[in-house]
Amino acid sequence: MVSQLKLGDIAADVVFKDIKNIHLSVHPPTGKVRISAPSRMKLDTIRVFAISKLGWIKRQQTRLQGQERETPRKYLDRESHYVWGKRYLLKVIELDVPSSIELKHSQMLLRVRPGTPDSEKGALVEEWYRELIKDAVPSLIGKWESVMGVKVERFYVQRMKTKWGSCNPGTRSIRLNTDLAKKPPEYLEYIVVHEMAHLVVRHHNDRFGSLMDKCLPNWKLLRQGLNNAPLAHADWAY
Numbered sequence: 001m002v003s004q005l006k007l008g009d010i011a012a013d014v015v016f017k018d019i020k021n022i023h024l025s026v027h028p029p030t031g032k033v034r035i036s037a038p039s040r041m042k043l044d045t046i047r048v049f050a051i052s053k054l055g056w057i058k059r060q061q062t063r064l065q066g067q068e069r070e071t072p073r074k075y076l077d078r079e080s081h082y083v084w085g086k087r088y089l090l091k092v093i094e095l096d097v098p099s100s101i102e103l104k105h106s107q108m109l110l111r112v113r114p115g116t117p118d119s120e121k122g123a124l125v126e127e128w129y130r131e132l133i134k135d136a137v138p139s140l141i142g143k144w145e146s147v148m149g150v151k152v153e154r155f156y157v158q159r160m161k162t163k164w165g166s167c168n169p170g171t172r173s174i175r176l177n178t179d180l181a182k183k184p185p186e187y188l189e190y191i192v193v194h195e196m197a198h199l200v201v202r203h204h205n206d207r208f209g210s211l212m213d214k215c216l217p218n219w220k221l222l223r224q225g226l227n228n229a230p231l232a233h234a235d236w237a238y
Contacts, residue, residue, distance in 0.1 A: 003043060005035070007050055010057060014046055022046065024053055027162055031061030063227070075121040081108050083132070085184030092121070101128045126159065129181040133157045133188065137176065140192045147215065150199040164226055165191040167198035183229065190222040 003014040012033035023036040037046050050057075073079065079090040088108040095111055101124065102109045112121060134157050141152050153172040160166070160177040164187075167174050174195040180188045193215050201208040212219045 005043070005047055005050060007033075007047075007054060007057075010054070010061075012050055014043070016041070022049055024050070024057070025162060026057055026060035026064065031057075031064045033057055033061075073122060073125075075110070075118050075125075081125070082182040083108070083129075084181065099124050101125065126178060130157045130178045132181040133176055133178060136181075136185070136188060137192060140189055141196070144193055144196055144215070148193075148196055148200065148211075150196055152196060152199070165195045167195040169199055169202055172199060183226070187222060187226055190216060190219055190226070193219070 003016075005012045005014055010033060012035055014035045014037055016039045017036050019036060019038055022038065022041065025034050025036075026032070027034060033050075035046060035050060073081075075090065075092060077089075077091055081088050081090055083103060088103060088106055091107050091109050093109060093111045094114040094116070096113055097111060099113065099116070100109075100111045102111075110121060110125070112124070137155055137157070141155065145151060151172060152174060155173060156175045157178055158175060159179070160175070164177045164180060165175060174192070176188070176191060176195075180191060194212065197208060197211050197215070201211060216222070
């Protein structure tokens, strides 16, 4: 069931779910507001909660609306692509061989069969980025498990529209955004540590901040860098 709240000049979609707690999110690219609420929660209660968060909502909307965005990728020769923070120029090579991607000097060599549509090229690049993250994460988790005294049971890598990562303390699992493979490696480590910290402290409170200060003293600078990074171009419907 979906309802809508009017909060002055802000409209918020309210989605009722079988959950225990209320969740508020502001979505790119326009700053659309969505509230996920427990099925039996009254709309008036949700309105009071949303009004208490109006300042935060407006700040997030201002940030998103002013944030730089990546242009849609067309997978043409000399198009810029980023890997671990470094810029590579795409070179599309059409051969009747299995598809592959290789970094060579300052080029990203994308080998595809003749006539491969752009959508398939995009899917190939996306999966390649995903594999980069999957290869890099186990050593990071192993490093920080011993430091933080926690255990990550599983991790997932997927395209995420509004978050760089997420954590499920119940299953002791974390999720990571595929686009982190485009950023310098220190950002991936920051997100891994951030999500692992939620296995110790669920909320962004003073205790969480103290834990992050202890593990990564420069974590606030890394957070700011990611917040200012261009948002990926995507179909933002949700």
